[in-house]
Amino acid sequence: MTVVTAPKKVTTNLIGLEKTDYRGLETTLCQGCGHNSIVSQIVAVCFELSIPPEQLIKVSGIGCSSKAPAYFMNRAHGFNGLHGRMPSAATGAILANHTMRAIGMSGDGDTANIGMGQFKHLVRRNVPMVYIVANNGVYGLTKGQFSATADQGLELKKGLQNRLPPIDICLEALVGGASFVARSFAGDPRQLSTLLKAALAHKGTAVLDVISPCVTFNNKDESPKSYAWGREHEEPLHDLTYVPERDEIVVSYEPGEITSVAFADGSSLRLKKIEVDHDPTSRLAALTLIEESRTQGTFVTGLIYVNPTQPTFVEISGLGTTPLARLTPAQMRPAEQTLRDINARLA
Amino acid sequence: MSVQSQPAVAEKSGVTHKVNDFSIVVATVNGSGSQTANGVILRSLFTMGIPVSGKNLFPSNIQGLPTWFTIRANAAGFMARTDLSEILIAMNRTTVIEDLKGLAPGGVCLYADDLAFEKLRSDVHYYAIPAMRLARESGAEASLRPYVANMAYVGGVAWLLGIELSEVESALAAHFRGKPKAVALNFGVVQAAHKHAAENLTKTDDFRVERMPAAAGMILVDGNTAAALGAIYGGVSFAAWYPITPASSLAEGLQEYLPQLRRDPATGENHFLIVQSEDELGALGMAIGAGWMGARSMTSTSGPGLSLMAEFSGLAHFAEVPVVIWDVQRMGPSTGLPTRVSQGDLLFAHFIGHGDGRQVVLLPGPSECFEFGWRAFDLAERLQAPIFVLSDLDLGMNLWRVPEFRYPDQPMDRGKVLSAEDLTRLGGFARYKDVDGDGIGWRTLPGTVHPRAAYFTRGTGHDENAVYSEDPQVWEANMARLARKYQTAKGLVPPPVVERMSGARIGLVAFGSTDPAIHEARHILAEQGTPSDYLRLRAIPFADEVGTFLAEHPVNWVVELNSDGQMHSLLKIDFAEHAGAMRSLAHNDGLPLTAQRVVQAVRGEKESAS
Numbered sequence: 001m002t003v004v005t006a007p008k009k010v011t012t013n014l015i016g017l018e019k020t021d022y023r024g025l026e027t028t029l030c031q032g033c034g035h036n037s038i039v040s041q042i043v044a045v046c047f048e049l050s051i052p053p054e055q056l057i058k059v060s061g062i063g064c065s066s067k068a069p070a071y072f073m074n075r076a077h078g079f080n081g082l083h084g085r086m087p088s089a090a091t092g093a094i095l096a097n098h099t100m101r102a103i104g105m106s107g108d109g110d111t112a113n114i115g116m117g118q119f120k121h122l123v124r125r126n127v128p129m130v131y132i133v134a135n136n137g138v139y140g141l142t143k144g145q146f147s148a149t150a151d152q153g154l155e156l157k158k159g160l161q162n163r164l165p166p167i168d169i170c171l172e173a174l175v176g177g178a179s180f181v182a183r184s185f186a187g188d189p190r191q192l193s194t195l196l197k198a199a200l201a202h203k204g205t206a207v208l209d210v211i212s213p214c215v216t217f218n219n220k221d222e223s224p225k226s227y228a229w230g231r232e233h234e235e236p237l238h239d240l241t242y243v244p245e246r247d248e249i250v251v252s253y254e255p256g257e258i259t260s261v262a263f264a265d266g267s268s269l270r271l272k273k274i275e276v277d278h279d280p281t282s283r284l285a286a287l288t289l290i291e292e293s294r295t296q297g298t299f300v301t302g303l304i305y306v307n308p309t310q311p312t313f314v315e316i317s318g319l320g321t322t323p324l325a326r327l328t329p330a331q332m333r334p335a336e337q338t339l340r341d342i343n344a345r346l347a
Numbered sequence: 348m349s350v351q352s353q354p355a356v357a358e359k360s361g362v363t364h365k366v367n368d369f370s371i372v373v374a375t376v377n378g379s380g381s382q383t384a385n386g387v388i389l390r391s392l393f394t395m396g397i398p399v400s401g402k403n404l405f406p407s408n409i410q411g412l413p414t415w416f417t418i419r420a421n422a423a424g425f426m427a428r429t430d431l432s433e434i435l436i437a438m439n440r441t442t443v444i445e446d447l448k449g450l451a452p453g454g455v456c457l458y459a460d461d462l463a464f465e466k467l468r469s470d471v472h473y474y475a476i477p478a479m480r481l482a483r484e485s486g487a488e489a490s491l492r493p494y495v496a497n498m499a500y501v502g503g504v505a506w507l508l509g510i511e512l513s514e515v516e517s518a519l520a521a522h523f524r525g526k527p528k529a530v531a532l533n534f535g536v537v538q539a540a541h542k543h544a545a546e547n548l549t550k551t552d553d554f555r556v557e558r559m560p561a562a563a564g565m566i567l568v569d570g571n572t573a574a575a576l577g578a579i580y581g582g583v584s585f586a587a588w589y590p591i592t593p594a595s596s597l598a599e600g601l602q603e604y605l606p607q608l609r610r611d612p613a614t615g616e617n618h619f620l621i622v623q624s625e626d627e628l629g630a631l632g633m634a635i636g637a638g639w640m641g642a643r644s645m646t647s648t649s650g651p652g653l654s655l656m657a658e659f660s661g662l663a664h665f666a667e668v669p670v671v672i673w674d675v676q677r678m679g680p681s682t683g684l685p686t687r688v689s690q691g692d693l694l695f696a697h698f699i700g701h702g703d704g705r706q707v708v709l710l711p712g713p714s715e716c717f718e719f720g721w722r723a724f725d726l727a728e729r730l731q732a733p734i735f736v737l738s739d740l741d742l743g744m745n746l747w748r749v750p751e752f753r754y755p756d757q758p759m760d761r762g763k764v765l766s767a768e769d770l771t772r773l774g775g776f777a778r779y780k781d782v783d784g785d786g787i788g789w790r791t792l793p794g795t796v797h798p799r800a801a802y803f804t805r806g807t808g809h810d811e812n813a814v815y816s817e818d819p820q821v822w823e824a825n826m827a828r829l830a831r832k833y834q835t836a837k838g839l840v841p842p843p844v845v846e847r848m849s850g851a852r853i854g855l856v857a858f859g860s861t862d863p864a865i866h867e868a869r870h871i872l873a874e875q876g877t878p879s880d881y882l883r884l885r886a887i888p889f890a891d892e893v894g895t896f897l898a899e900h901p902v903n904w905v906v907e908l909n910s911d912g913q914m915h916s917l918l919k920i921d922f923a924e925h926a927g928a929m930r931s932l933a934h935n936d937g938l939p940l941t942a943q944r945v946v947q948a949v950r951g952e953k954e955s956a957s
């Protein structure tokens with residue numbers, strides 16, 4: 001056999017961009033921070049799916065997680081707003097131009113503490129966007145206070161113990177009416193990447209709760225938000241395969257073993273049963289699953305719930321095809337005669 | 348009226364005729380449907396060509412508490428509230444004794460005949476109207492009777508004053524547009540009451556109306572509706588709001604008119620979206636998101652809502668996102684008096700948010716809610732900043748006789764926005780670089796398809812390229828640029844309006860809804876030998892001519908509806924050299940200002956000085 005040097009790999013995607021076109025600024029997060037893994041997956045996935053960076057907005061609140069949008073996709077407009085208030089700014093932006101995709105980056109404090117109200121209303125409205133929570137149970141930028149997702153009994157560096165039960169972001173999302181709820185682990189890049197693709201294919205709010213250990217303040221091996229604990233206890237619900245629309249025909253699968261979730265954009269997610277028999281299209285099953293995993297102290301990851309047809313806020317809002325942000329002055333200012341009519345009515 | 352707070356001063360504009368010169372107060376309970384009746388009286392007078400204003404003094408309640416509606420007709424055009432009324436329509440048993448005390452000597456009390464009360468005032472003309480009986484006889488079903496009973500006082504007052512019944516019928520038709528049955532039922536009661544009065548009552552007073560030449564080009568409208576329409580002609584495409592008195596009717600005005608005016612006739616598509624948000628944080632957050640994306644975007648609220656919007660306002664200021672914020676002011680602090688007027692948010696709106704920063708504030712007068720409605724968007728996009736428009740409960744919720752709306756006389760100013768073609772030509776851009784020397788950078792809209800279009804909008808410290816920076820020089824340069832932008836705003840906002848009288852030695856400085864009281868006060872003062880000049884502020888930052896005006900008068904009264912003298916304080920900051928020539932007339936009892944209040948203050952100073 002002749003050994004040939006492999007030709008240089010094709011490094012452009014379907015729209016002719018290189019992966020570097022999806023890069024952001026150099027990260028300033030701690031080395032080993034789970035958030036950096038999330039950022040890498042976003043870059044890889046958006047490159048792989050050939051998403052035009054200019055057609056995407058990055059939105060975030062305040063905190064370590066919310067700094068992350070600066071570290072991916074420099075060619076996408078970013079909006080780093082207020083602590084806990086990313087949902088409202090994102091909602092307004094998306095409604096003003098619903099042809100744009102949106103990735104929101106939030107943290108557990110940003111979502112489950114200060115931002116719980118806006119988060120619930122975002123999922124209730126089913127605003128089209130991917131909403132990632134980089135969840136580490138701790139405030140990093142202010143040097144290690146508990147967030148509302150911190151596990152009960154957790155002790156942080158300063159010796160304080162968290163006495164309150166944690167808020168489960170997936171549970172809150174479900175109860176709030178979310179149409180896509182998934183959980184993943186920053187230490188499981190393969191699953192995270194697949195879920196990200198599915199989230200981007202989903203037409204409504206896709207909530208992705210990513211356990212993302214804080215190497216500085218919350219990475220003791222016994223902490224359920226540490227790498228060690230996560231690797232030890234992670235129980236993926238399914239073996240996941242994301243199938244883009246263009247590959248529809250070439251993917252083979254064994255019927256019976258696999259559930260398929262079809263998204264509005266023509267792509268689909270194949271879920272192969274592992275141990276738990278979970279139907280992600282049942283909200284009741286999803287609620288039960290979370291409650292059972294809580295009582296059993298397990299850490300289930302994967303697609304917990306999805307309703308790919310739930311109407312989005314854009315769909316129910318009566319918006320037309322022309323984005324509000326692209327209307328021409330002629331479309332925005334009614335004709336002079338209409339004002340004469342109004343004056344006549346009020347005279 | 349029991350809500351009056353001033354000692355009775357039995358003088359008005361100096362006009363003593365009883366034709367087309369009186370104030371009516373209608374005392375009812377809220378939730379009884381009297382608004383329709385009051386609106387019909389007001390509109391009938393209006394269409395008879397008589398200058399008229401109406402003010403609703405209502406409780407924060409749905410049903411059962413006392414409410415008063417005042418109507419002032421004045422041939423000379425003085426439209427301010429008066430301390431005393433000449434005509435009382437008494438429909439509320441619980442307040443009638445107090446209401447009688449608010450009548451001017453020789454006044455009129457028209458009352459529902461089932462109101463048993465002691466007629467303590469012997470100088471008042473009394474007329475009883477069998478309101479409930481007429482309602483019963485109208486054929487209205489029982490549940491509607493309390494409402495149509497109000498039409499009995501409309502008929503009674505029409506007889507009393509000589510209001511033409513045809514105008515009453517037209518006013519009813521305008522109110523119940525497309526519901527002829529309702530018009531007939533209500534007008535039937537009006538006619539029956541009119542007939543009853545004509546046959547059974549003897550007129551002993553001299554108050555009456557006379558048709559005046561129709562004033563061409565005048566309309567009757569509330570400020571919130573005017574503001575909503577102005578916003579629509581200014582191209583508002585996105586609005587987010589949270590219900591609050593007295594601002595709700597502004598957003599509801601958008602809801603009423605946008606579907607009529609901004610639906611694409613060809614496709615039927617909505618070119619607008621209104622979202623009722625979960626709170627005011629969400630409302631302004633959404634509006635800012637939409638403004639950032641490039642839509643003309645607004646929110647409307649009142650004091651408590653503005654408090655919640657403080658943090659987002661600071662973000663819009665610092666990240667330089669265009670957005671329009673209407674604050675229809677009510678009485679604070681805290682929940683305060685939700686249904687009473689105040690100009691108490693002035694300092695808060697101007698300095699809103701933590702850290703440095705002064706915001707552009709527009710101060711529409713009674714006839715400017717429409718114009719400022721559209722102009723605010725041009726300013727927001729030109730200045731890339733939040734623009735605060737300060738209306739108030741009196742302006743916003745009451746009906747005003749104002750010149751008809753004028754179509755915007757300028758094309759829309761969309762501000763400095765770079766397209767993909769511009770970026771190709773320029774090779775890139777720096778978002779916060781002051782390339783034109785006016786403090787305003789160039790922005791790109793998300794979705795602009797160019798590799799160099801994107802930038803990272805942030806509330807954190809940033810350099811010209813919108814990159815995070817803690818560099819002291821970068822910080823100072825950015826703040827200096829924002830200060831430059833504020834100076835640029837000075838030349839763009841509506842300048843003050845100055846009215847002069849010859850020989851004036853005093854100046855009056857005011858803004859917003861106090862305008863009618865100032866006009867009337869100047870008239871009275873001039874008759875008493877004290878002519879005055881008047882500067883009506885229409886925006887902050889202040890134009891330089893404000894300083895010139897202050898310098899012209901040894902005494903300048905700064906008149907405002909708040910307790911702290913907020914405008915006075917602001918003027919002292921910006922025109923410290925004239926601080927000694929300024930006097931504060933800060934009046935704040937929850938009611939619209941009267942001319943008497945201004946006259947008293949000015950005369951009091953003159954007397955104590957002499």
